[in-house]
Amino acid sequence: MLTVRGISRSFGDHRVLDEVSFDVKPGRMTGFLGANGSGKTTTMRIVLGVLAAHGGSVSWQGKPVTAQNRPHFGYMPEERGLYPKMKVREQITWLGRLHGVDREVAQRNTDRLLDDLELTDRANDRLEQLSLGNQQRVQIAAALVHDPDVLILDEPFSGLDPIAVETVLDVLRKRAANGVPVLFSSHQLAIVERLCDDVVIISKGRIAANGSREELRRTHAGDRYEIVVAEDAGWVRDVPGTTLVELDGPRAVFESEPQQVLKAALERGEVCSFTPVVPTLDEIFKEVI
Amino acid sequence: MARASFAQATWLVAEREMKTFVSTKGFWIGFVATIVGLFALTVLPTVFGDDDPKVAAVGSAVQVVQGKHLDVREVADVQAAADLVRADEVEAAIVPDGSGIKVIALNDPPNDVIRQLVASPPVELLDASAVSSGQRSVTVIVFGLVFLMFGMGGAAIAQSTVTEKQTRIVEILVSTVPVRALLAGKILGHTILTLCQVVVLALAAPIALRVAGLAELLAVVVPALGWFVPFLMLGFVLISSMWAVAGALVSRQEDLGSTMGLVMLAVMGPYFGVQFFYENAAVLSVMSFVPFTAAVAMPVRMFAQQAQPWEALVSLGLLATTVVVILLVASRLYTGSLLQTGARVKLSRAWAPAE
DSSP, rough: OOOEEEEEEEETTTTEEEEEEEEOOOEEEEEEEOOSSSSHHHHHHHHSSOOSSSSSEEEEEEOOOOOOTTTGEEESSOOOOTTTTTTTHHHHHHHHHHOOOOHHHHHHHHHHHHTTOOOOOGTSBGGGOOHHHHHHHHHHHHHTTTOOOOEEETTTTTTTOOHHHHHHHHHHHHHHTTOEEEEESSSOOHHHHHHHHHSEEEEEEEEEEEEEHHHHHHTTOOOOOEESSSSSOGGGGGTTTTTEEEEETTTEEEEEEEHHHHHHHHHHHHHHEEEEOOHHHHHHHHHHH | OOOOOOOHHHHHHHHHHHHHHHTTTHHHHHHHHHHHHHHHHHHHHHHHOOOOOOEEEETTTTHHHHSSEEEEESSSHHHHHHHHHHHHHSSSEEETTTTEEEEEOOSSSOHHHHHHHHHHOOOOOOOOOOSSSHHHHHHHHHHHHHHHHHHTTHHHHHHHHHHHHHHHHHHHHHSSHHHHHHHHHHHHHHHHHHHHHHHHHHHHHHHHHHHHTTTHHHHHHHHHHHHHHHHHHHHHHHHHHHHHHHHTSSSSSGGHHHHHHHHHHHHHHHHHHHHHHHHHHHHHHTTTSSSHHHHHHHHHHHHTTOOOOHHOOOOOHHHHHHHHHHHHHHHHHHHHTTOOOSSSOOOHHHHHHOO
């Protein structure tokens, strides 16, 4: 498990991170959400040792993260970059070796990744000859070539078309299924909603919400329900203690006293569906930041 | 999974630098131009300079000029010989004059012709040197140019550093290997490349001398080259660590110009210093001990047989010490500025301890 505990960081007088703590659990995809400038990238850079923290600690398997174990991390920085004039295959293999992987293993991993990411036919092109979307896939390969124990990806899906998103997602899911903790930031909430197991929401340098996706939804679910009956549902507004939020013929959304409403509905006739309304990540996000 | 050791990381960086640099056109153009230049400088003076002077000879004067180093053309009379001189087809005409001969020329006494016609007295040199002043000036130019070329070639280190900052791959690199390994790898890679080129040049120089018929100079040139190579290599390491810092201070190729000035000075200084002052023994002696200029000045002094081997060793030691100091300073500046992006990083900020 990757553990972040109480990290803080200031730039001049501006406090960018304030006692940030969260965990990235093995085998789980953890989505890291926050508005622009909320401290996502700063946090990731501190985890990777690119930036020093002014307090707090980052540990992996209970040991502090240092130059010794950091090469076992896979990192995709927010501002993308690889050597523009280097050939794709050569470049990925080289990065693998720089992470301490033997040449043969690095080559094998590179070929497998390029295949998974559908880049095999571009393997011997220079990076600059590829489209931006394909360069993005190469960047993913660069973060994965050394079979990292931890994956830290800053906005891995930005700039990808929907098909590429699926391809990359498959590759990342495979890693998580093998027990690798994956932390990725994104502002595309729909993707995060679909993909992540855990969510960390950061706002103005502080952690605003943190937990599994389902848990977060439950805690933010409030007291709202939807009922669909056979005929017009206008009578819901007359149930004592209940507030009607929305009415659309046989469908009604209301707050409070669900048992009373359900009882009343069954007395009147058939109930087609009855569900608590679960907020989307988007709604939770807007609520907590 | 193992972690790449410092040495492995350094070597991987060096290997990539070499591959990248060797695959650029600029590298090969520069290298070929240097070899061609070296041959031209050595061989061409012999080809153009050693032709026998052309003269016209009349009647009994023909016997006088035979067997001399002159390209003789016999003509019928004095008038015809004078016409050839006027037409600039010969340098001079040699004609009978009473019992002796007379030389006719256009506007200057033709010294090279006259020298052939008079008996020279024997000459004894008190301070005999195997090296003429002409040969010395050629050596100064060659050593100076080679230093200038490789010193400037070090700019590739600055460029590769800026590329890494500009593309932001530097974040991946820094999170993977120590910054010092990046710096060491760059310097090592380019030093090996330079060494290979210098070895090729050092092997080509004796060949050029043989082709030029200056084989007797070999005995002097080879030991001087032997000194020049270590001086050049240490000088290169010195300059290249400065290039690396120049690159780390900026974030875009376009801004590189603003930090390159000092390094250019460190490269041009020794070149021009030695070009201007090589005939001033006192200044040259001083320059041969100052670390930057020593790389050119000391080998020149060794070539001219003006310095003892111990002087060269002392100078080499001074240079090596400076290299170590500059490397330490550069390593701190490089580390302090590599991850700072945006405007040009001030030296004081790069030097400051990491926050």
